[in-house]
Amino acid sequence: MPDQPTKKVTIETLRRMKRSGDSVVFLTAYDYPTATFAERAGVDMLLVGDSAAMTMLGLPSTLGITLEEMLTLSRAVCRAARRALVVGDMPFLSYQPSDEIAVRSAGAFLVAGCDAVKCEGGTRVASRVRAMTDAGIAVMGHVGLTPQSVAQIGGYRVQGKTRAAAERVLEDARAIEEAGAFAVLLEALPPEAGALVREGLTIPVYGIGAGPHVDGQLVISHDILGNFVGTVTPRFASRYASLDVEIERAFRSYATDVRTGAFPRPEHCYQTKDWE
Ligand code: KIV
Secondary structure, three states: OOOOOOOOOOHHHHHHHHHHOOOEEEEEOOOHHHHHHHHHOOOOEEEEOOOHHHHOOOOOOHHHOOHHHHHHHHHHHHHHOOOOEEEEEOOOOOOOOOHHHHHHHHHHHHHOOOOEEEEEEOHHHHHHHHHHHHOOOOEEEEEEOOHHHHHHHOOOOOOOOOHHHHHHHHHHHHHHHHOOOOEEEEEOOOHHHHHHHHHHOOOOEEEEOOOOOOOEEEEOHHHHHOOOOOOOOOOOOOOOOOHHHHHHHHHHHHHHHHHHOOOOOHHHOOOOOOOO
C-alpha cells in the first residue's frame, strides 16, 4: 500500500502552531534511521546539529566538525524527513568569516535538502543573518549558551541568570529577529529568562534547557536515548531509553555466540543446490 501523503511542516505551520499554542517537538538527528524513526513518531522539526561532532564523531567539542561532514549528515536526514522541517546547523567558520561565506555555506545546506539553517550568536551575527535571509534562505537564530564560543563565554554555563543578563539575551534575540530570522533557539537559560525572551519577540522561540515558557522544545536525541558516549549529562535532558545498555548487551551476546559456536545456526546459512 502506498504511504499516506504527508503534509510538510513549513515556517507557516510553525507560525500557526505558535498562534494556537501548540508546542513544537524538535529533535536532533544525524542519520537516516534516526530521522526515519523521528518521522514515524511525528516529530515536527529536526536539527542536524553540529553536536554531531560530539555525539557521532567523538570529538571533545562542536568546533571540529566541517561543513562537508555536516552536509553528508544533512543529506542522510533529509532523505528520511518527509514531514518534519529540517534545519541544518552551520558549523564553526562556515559563516563567521564574511556574509558571502555565510550565504554560500547556507546555500549548500539547502542544496543538500535542508529547509532552513541555524547559526549561533546575536547582534554580532545579525549582518550574516540579513545576508542569508536576503538570499531567500530561512534562518533560525541561536542565543544564550552558544557552544561554538564556549572558550569566550568561559565554559558550558547557564546564561541569563540575572534580569540584566536575560535582557542582554533578549537584545541579541531581537537583533536576529530584525535581521529576518524565522525563529530563535534559546539554549541554557532559567525559565524566567526564556519567558522574557519569548514575550519580547513575535517570531517563534524554541528552547533547549530554557524552561517550559517557549514555543517548542529541542533535545539532543542521544541524551534522551541514552547512547551518548561521553561525560556531558545536561540537567535539562530527560532519558526515555537506555540504548547504551541495550546495544552493549546485544554485542556481548553476539560475541558469546560466535565464540561458543552458537552462531551461525542452520537458519542463518544459505542452502546449496545441485551440490556434488
Ligand atoms: O548542535 C546542536 O545540537 C545544537 C543544540 C545544542 C542547540 O546546536
